[in-house]
Amino acid sequence: MPSTHRRRFLASLSAAPLLPAALVQSQSSSPEPGSPAALARHLAEVVRSRHGGQLGPGDLDDVTRLIGESLEGAEKLKAVKLTNADEPVTLFSARRPQPCAPGVSAPQATPPIGTRRPGDRP
Amino acid sequence: MSALELMDLSLRELGRRLRARQVSAVELAEASLARLEAHGPRLGAVATLTRELALAQARQADEELRAGQDRGPLHGIPYGAKDLLATRGIPTSWGAEPLREQVFDFDATAVTRLREAGAVLVAKLAMVELAGGLGYNNPDASFTGPGRTPWNPDCWSGGSSSGSGAAVAARLVPFAIGSETSGSILTPASFCGVTGLRPTYGLVSRHGAMALSWTLDKLGPMAKSAEDCALVLAAIAGPDPHDPATVPDGFVWPERPSRRPERRPRLGALRHATASSVPAVKQAFEQSLAALRGFADVEEDVPFPDFPWGPAVGVIVDAEGASAFRDLIESGATRRMRAAADRVGGYQMLMTLAVDYLQALRLRGPMRAALDELLSRYDALLVPTRGGLAPRIGYDFDKQPDAAPSPRPAPSPSPDTKKPATPATIPAGNLAGLPAIALPNGFGPGKLPTSLQLLGRAFSEPRLVEIAQQYQAVTDWHVRRPEGIG
Numbered sequence: 001m002p003s004t005h006r007r008r009f010l011a012s013l014s015a016a017p018l019l020p021a022a023l024v025q026s027q028s029s030s031p032e033p034g035s036p037a038a039l040a041r042h043l044a045e046v047v048r049s050r051h052g053g054q055l056g057p058g059d060l061d062d063v064t065r066l067i068g069e070s071l072e073g074a075e076k077l078k079a080v081k082l083t084n085a086d087e088p089v090t091l092f093s094a095r096r097p098q099p100c101a102p103g104v105s106a107p108q109a110t111p112p113i114g115t116r117r118p119g120d121r122p
Numbered sequence: 123m124s125a126l127e128l129m130d131l132s133l134r135e136l137g138r139r140l141r142a143r144q145v146s147a148v149e150l151a152e153a154s155l156a157r158l159e160a161h162g163p164r165l166g167a168v169a170t171l172t173r174e175l176a177l178a179q180a181r182q183a184d185e186e187l188r189a190g191q192d193r194g195p196l197h198g199i200p201y202g203a204k205d206l207l208a209t210r211g212i213p214t215s216w217g218a219e220p221l222r223e224q225v226f227d228f229d230a231t232a233v234t235r236l237r238e239a240g241a242v243l244v245a246k247l248a249m250v251e252l253a254g255g256l257g258y259n260n261p262d263a264s265f266t267g268p269g270r271t272p273w274n275p276d277c278w279s280g281g282s283s284s285g286s287g288a289a290v291a292a293r294l295v296p297f298a299i300g301s302e303t304s305g306s307i308l309t310p311a312s313f314c315g316v317t318g319l320r321p322t323y324g325l326v327s328r329h330g331a332m333a334l335s336w337t338l339d340k341l342g343p344m345a346k347s348a349e350d351c352a353l354v355l356a357a358i359a360g361p362d363p364h365d366p367a368t369v370p371d372g373f374v375w376p377e378r379p380s381r382r383p384e385r386r387p388r389l390g391a392l393r394h395a396t397a398s399s400v401p402a403v404k405q406a407f408e409q410s411l412a413a414l415r416g417f418a419d420v421e422e423d424v425p426f427p428d429f430p431w432g433p434a435v436g437v438i439v440d441a442e443g444a445s446a447f448r449d450l451i452e453s454g455a456t457r458r459m460r461a462a463a464d465r466v467g468g469y470q471m472l473m474t475l476a477v478d479y480l481q482a483l484r485l486r487g488p489m490r491a492a493l494d495e496l497l498s499r500y501d502a503l504l505v506p507t508r509g510g511l512a513p514r515i516g517y518d519f520d521k522q523p524d525a526a527p528s529p530r531p532a533p534s535p536s537p538d539t540k541k542p543a544t545p546a547t548i549p550a551g552n553l554a555g556l557p558a559i560a561l562p563n564g565f566g567p568g569k570l571p572t573s574l575q576l577l578g579r580a581f582s583e584p585r586l587v588e589i590a591q592q593y594q595a596v597t598d599w600h601v602r603r604p605e606g607i608g
Contacts (some may be wrong), residue, residue, distance in 0.1 A: 074428075082485070
């Protein structure tokens, strides 16, 4: 929404500071169910329920708009086809165990495949 | 020699004069501190002056040099650090009003390495609050006020390393450390007319640096020239057990000025590189290509891989930033941020869906592969660093998409736009963890600088700097300095 529209919109809603503008507007125009705009309204409700006490007049309108923009951006990520094998690029890696404290058994090496007994964890 | 003239010298020349006893480290520190006091506030460039520490470090540097202990090319040279690097006992504000009094009891690894290299910390430099992670939408987004480019203080210095760019451009410090999540070194380098080097992800430890996005954040040098950047990078690069992202590779830059490369560089100018540029940027880019052809083979109209680069960076910064700053956001402290957008942006970020975040991370594999395949054919890709000039203070970024600050992507063009888009090299390079260097390459209306970006393969910094050095050997944009900084 252009900022000029946003400001005008916010001014018109000063009497209902904690109700998202998008919800007020819903009486006349509802976004398509499942659309980013519709989901943004629901997520803005979560923000209101969790953090409404921290928000000032009109803030929830901005949050709703920002969530909608973010979700629209996320929709564009779906345009690239990925396979089931495409893993997220993350930093996590397992580390070799450090020496144990006294009285604690060190982890045992995993038995080779074929020597495991039923019930053994891989 | 005046303080301005001293701060205008290259790092090698400063080192030569220090070793020839023509100037002392204390004199250099005093010169830098005097200039920071005189010009720093006007430019919104300084968060904290570290006078006491600087003079102690400078005295030690002088004593060591007199005793024949030489720590290398940065020994005795003053510098400024972006105020997101932890410094023991000195406030580290992250640019944010709620954290103005924050003090750590340790030094960031980059600060430690610079100290070990003999460099002298004279200032913590101003920055956009929380490195812009909450979505600021105008230049006035730091408790120190808006950063101003010394070329025209009515205009923005860029972000989020605002103070680092302005302080180098105004010759307040010989070099500075900045950070980049998606554009925070390259953008201020462009708007301030300085050289900025974004290293490969993992080349420089982020230990002790504010985290905005663990998988994107990088630290890098900003200085007058490519070689100065290389000398600084050599001091701060290398593995660090405190930062699991660091790689074993270091970065070595020769003690002596480099010789000419053995073969002509092969460069690729991107298709639609200036599609979204203002005329001055387009003209400067074309002039740069002409200069580059003097020593390199330049292929034009090189297509750039088509991926949703900007949205992917946006989702990753939203998710990781929301996690990194969750306590701050949920406490309500972000309500005291400077920029109105930053007072509400965190709540939106908290609503990022996990599946969207993972989708963005999954895309980084094919994105990285596509970029590496393209870069395997070139030493570097060429594009204007920013398509626009520094916007005026008070400008609403939503009205000028290319000035959109890092790390947020520029707003998407409207669906009916037929005009081709400039390749999104800043989010792309950051998503793939690639190095890039921004070089001053001209001026536009209002004496505002323009900039050329060289984007290279991972760990190709030596080659990028070589090419940048060659470019700066045949141009003089990087040695020009603003008026009104005397």
